[in-house]
Amino acid sequence: MIDIIIQLLITGILLGGIYALVSIGLCLIYGVLEIVNFAHGEFLMLSMYMTYWLFNTIGADPYISILIILPIFFIFGAAIERIIIKPLINADHLNQIFATVGLSMVFQNLALLLWRADYRTITTAYSSKSMIVGNFMISFPRFIAFLIAIGIIVILFVFLKITYTGKAIRAVSQERRAASLMGINVDRTYQIAFGIGIAITGIGGAILMPIYYAFPTVGNLFSLIAFVVVVLGGYNNLIGALAGGFIIGIVETFSGFYITPHLKEAIYFALFIMILLFRPTGLLGRKENA
């Protein structure tokens, strides 16, 4: 019994790290631009397809393809920010929401058009390998994905803490007008933050590919996870998002084992609605964020 719980906990934590990485881009973008990117999951989907094609054309290992995906998705994100987000930065919520909803429609259906609705997976030498530690089994690709996820998150935190750009991003997220008075180029900071958010999401797609499958609407599921994680963590709190990721990972493994994996999404949603209803500031959020 205890063994089962520990095993579930390990699986949940590994999954949680990945979920945290998948969500943290959304959180960063919301924190800085105050825009919820409804196309978040679609960026992840595109990166999964890219990983798939890199693997199937030039045989790039998913973990290696991160090096290719990172710059491409940064530029991709920055470009999308310039074209779609920037004109709407001071617009009504309605316009902001539907701009990214529109973007998500475009990406999802473009994927459907180009690659059909088939599920695509990649099989690497380590796809189904596991490590046995004591009585517990740890899936190898999940473990690697976890390490990469945590590594990227640590790098992000350090970047935000010590570099000028990182400090500018934090300053803008706290008070954009004051930041601009201090000589920070707010527009540029928005663009960089959006680019970083998308680049991280791109990495998320790459590390997911060996353990999951790509299909045009896969973004819906991960958008949902990211929304739940971000709300759990208190909206614009990166540490909160990290914690939220772990909570969702653990909840998913336990509910999958004890209830049913078929209702996995319904459980996320129920959790999501419950947090919004009973603790609208998020589990780890402060009051003014509500």
Add this chain to the structure above:
Amino acid sequence: MKFSKNGNKIKSKFIISRKNVINAILLIVLFVVPLIVKSPYYRDLIFMMFFYAIIAASWNFIGGFAGQISLGHTAFFGIGAYTSTLLYLNFGLSPWLGMIVGAIFAVLVGIGIGIPSFRLKSVFFALSTIAFAEVLRLLSVYFRGITKGTVGLLIPFKEGIQYFMFRDKLPYIYLTLILMLIVIFVAKFIRDSRTGYYLMALKEDQDAAESLGVNTSLYKLIALIISVFFASLAGSFYAQYLLFVDPDTVFSFGYSVNMALFSIIGGVGTVLGPIIGAFLLTPFDVLLREWLGNEFFGLNFVIYGIVLIIAVIYFPSGILPRVQKLYKKYFFKNILEADSRKSDEYRKINEGEKIIDKEFFLKSNILKADSTINKGSALLQVKGLTKKFGGLTAVSEVDFEIKKEEIVGLIGPNGAGKTTIFNLISGFLLPNNGTIIYKGNNISNLKKPHKVCYTGITRTFQVVKPFQNMTVLENTMVGVFAKTKDRILAEAKAKQLIDFVGLTRNRDFLAGNLTIADRKRLELCRALATEPELLLLDEVMAGLNPKETEEIISLIKKISQTGITLFVIEHIMQAIMNLSERIIVLNYGKKIAEGTPEEVSKDKKVIEAYLGEEYVTKC
């Protein structure tokens, strides 16, 4: 003045008749076209146009009028479709009754989900609606026993009006058309009523609306209930038309987006915008599908996505408002009235004005402040008022009293807690301790600013909060509606108030286009419109030049003469000394002095607070 009134009168009559003729022609066209069109293909198209118009218009009640963006509106559409279908299949209940049951059920669910979700910021409201619709979709997939899961429910065909099933498409078309006309009628009715003004106001600025007596939660809920009711009916219509219900169609996210898309393209928040959007996009959709064929399945949605993005970036107000603008520009150049909504009713309003002149405003005062309390006795008593923000005590153990028909000043250095006291009195904050007694009733726990407004206390805001996209007249009417439901009466009274504060020339300007001085006047005007007995003015002179300040001071004096009690925060010392009969001084959340302006200006503690300790000895 008389001349222009007459001029308008003639022209407005002309508009009315012309408009009615156009409406009648449109109506005839709507009823005749389905008869002329014989091909089932085009009849299907007509049905879909009416059907999409209904769901777009139903979304528009909550998303457009109330500005609460729902991205999960299919939830209610699906509830309607499933309820009427399941009731018919399992209990043989006529879909006519089933759809009413479904709509009532949807309304109850809507209330359950709406009340808690309205507290959320708009984006997260949208998210929670998505989540809700998804939960319903997943549950309807999961509970196969009842819903047959993804396979869906088939309704066996059985012709008969009592079963809401017809061999021909024509009855469906006419029934949908009638429902669409009902939805338009309800939208028009809401738009022109107090509820419509309140919804516009709360969409623009929730706090300002609350301060003017708008129960924002209630009105959002009203909008949601109407919206959900029609969405659910549309769901039942849809099920009866296709005789098939499945989770992936009726709960699809795509439908939710479409509802909004039609409204955005046509003109979100307008009566006819969603209808126009649906009428334009539905044929476009059909043509596009045909043109693309199965080969390029998905491309149509790519195109919609792009249309949506371009629309929100470049044409956020939609087609209808633009067309109206052009129409006005070319056809009604010489009509002074800016807004067609008003010119329609011009004659009636003039008549209304006359009635009001006789019945209400023949008294010398425009503003009446009837009260059970006599001049000089206590109107507001504050005792031991304390408010803490985390570790900071913003207001600490403050006691004071305001007498009927007094002008009391509240001063103190920045951060002394003045605005916090206003927030506490007006119900925007709950005190940690202490009581606020107004006319003998404790109002410190009312929680909702609109309730405080109804007791007779209205406030203005330090940072003015005009409803930017409403005209000065409409802004003021929102205030007047605290005391009357009648729009014609409200409009007439608002006009008199606008004259009173000196905004006559700007009456039909959008509040967002006013100068800062005029915005401050508007803020006063709106607050006065609620007929307050006690008016809280938060720095109405800040940022004004000396001439403007003088004008506002004389206006405030004029207001005071009508018998309204005033409690004024002000930083301009000269003004507050000149104006107030009594002054209360705050520093670090504590009351440090109280008295006549002379007494206060000689008080050592006050000098210390403002100028520092060393000045005290010098004096």
